[in-house]
Amino acid sequence: MYKPDQIDNHKSIINLFDKAASKSKTSGLQSSLSQRQTNALLDNAPICIKILDTDFNLKYMSPAGIKSLGINDINNFYGQAYPFDFYPQLFCDDMTESLNRAVTTNKIVKQEASIVDLKGNELRFHSTIIPVESESGQNQTLLVISIEVPVTNEEGIELSTLKNLQENVGEHFTIEHSNKNINSSFMAKVENIVLVNMNDNNFDVNALAEHLFMSRSTLQRKLKAEIGESAAVFIRQKRLSKAHELIQSKVHKTLTETAYSVGFKHIGNFSTLYKKYQITIKNQ
Incomplete structure (x- = not known):
């Protein structure tokens, strides 16, 4: 099972964001993030940042994401498959399709859909899925950035x-x-x-x-x-x-x-x- 300290390595996270930022300016991430900037982004940004391996197992989730889903102990979810089994089946099907598309095409994929937290409260998120390549050019990580969409339309x-x-x-x-x-x-x-x-x-x-x-x-x-x-x-x-x-x-x-x-x-x-x-x- 993955442990938080396996991904909470400042150098590796900075490299990950550098690669993601170079792939898409629309990701909202700047390249050459410092350790301090990375900490601030991961710990304080009002967005849910998830890092998955190419089997879609969760390696990291930002504090904002943990809080929004009402998760008490994130360690229970590290190494588990994403999407989580408490999400609606329709969302799971669509997100899995989007993750597969990001991996197979090596392109950024976006989607907007509703989910529920652990208490059953409905939330709506706009998600951007960014495949990040290793030095050899192979997809090794998926960065999923989700922003909650308020119902104001x-x-x-x-x-x-x-x-x-x-x-x-x-x-x-x-x-x-x-x-x-x-x-x-x-x-x-x-x-x-x-x-x-x-x-x-x-x-x-x-x-x-x-x-x-x-x-x-x-x-x-x-x-x-x-x-x-x-x-x-x-x-x-x-x-x-x-x-x-x-x-x-x-x-x-x-x-x-x-x-x-x-x-x-x-x-x-x-x-x-x-x-x-x-x-x-x-x-x-």
């Missing part, structure tokens, strides 16, 4: 209001209205991200999932539940819809220009799909 306010209404109006109406608002808010966010990024021909399902801070599988499940379509079909339909709008407005001189402007790589593929799209909208 419109969905949270909407749900709070609806819970109050439930006492006076009735459960059936409130739940139905709540689902409607959450769905429209989520789909509006998805559609906006696709519209903003559709001109990038590398924008795909994985990119959309990253923008939404969720795993690919979670995105697929949510879209299937909301509109009965896969993410790939949704993105393609939005591209075709935008292309149709541009063609009708005669924005471009050629179909090739239009196809490229909405993210299609091959004009032949675009022509085939657009013909089918025209038939579909004529029959509506």
Whole structure:
């Protein structure tokens, strides 16, 4: 079993943060951290920092993370597999998928999801998973930086209001209205991200999932539940819809220009799909 002193070595931790920082400026870490700076970051930062080996066993957790989860003795968790077994199964599945993706692609992976502490209280975290390489270029450590996300967005306010209404109006109406608002808010966010990024021909399902801070599988499940379509079909339909709008407005001189402007790589593929799209909208 891992002991805290096995990872609580200032030099090794400084090297770890140096490598992570050089990999991503968005990690919020500066390179060349001093021993004092590292101590301050690990002991006082209001974020949960976890260090895992490539088998996803916990090697270190920062004091803020230990406190937020209500863990009395972290020694009981060192050497144990992460995610912890008291987390919701959906989170465990998504986090395991994200950890595997970080290891296999050697790229930073982000996700946002809800968990529970040891007392069953719900918490929501935005996590950044950074694979850190050894000198030989092999992944040897995973750095997981999690920041608690407060419920201050419109969905949270909407749900709070609806819970109050439930006492006076009735459960059936409130739940139905709540689902409607959450769905429209989520789909509006998805559609906006696709519209903003559709001109990038590398924008795909994985990119959309990253923008939404969720795993690919979670995105697929949510879209299937909301509109009965896969993410790939949704993105393609939005591209075709935008292309149709541009063609009708005669924005471009050629179909090739239009196809490229909405993210299609091959004009032949675009022509085939657009013909089918025209038939579909004529029959509506």
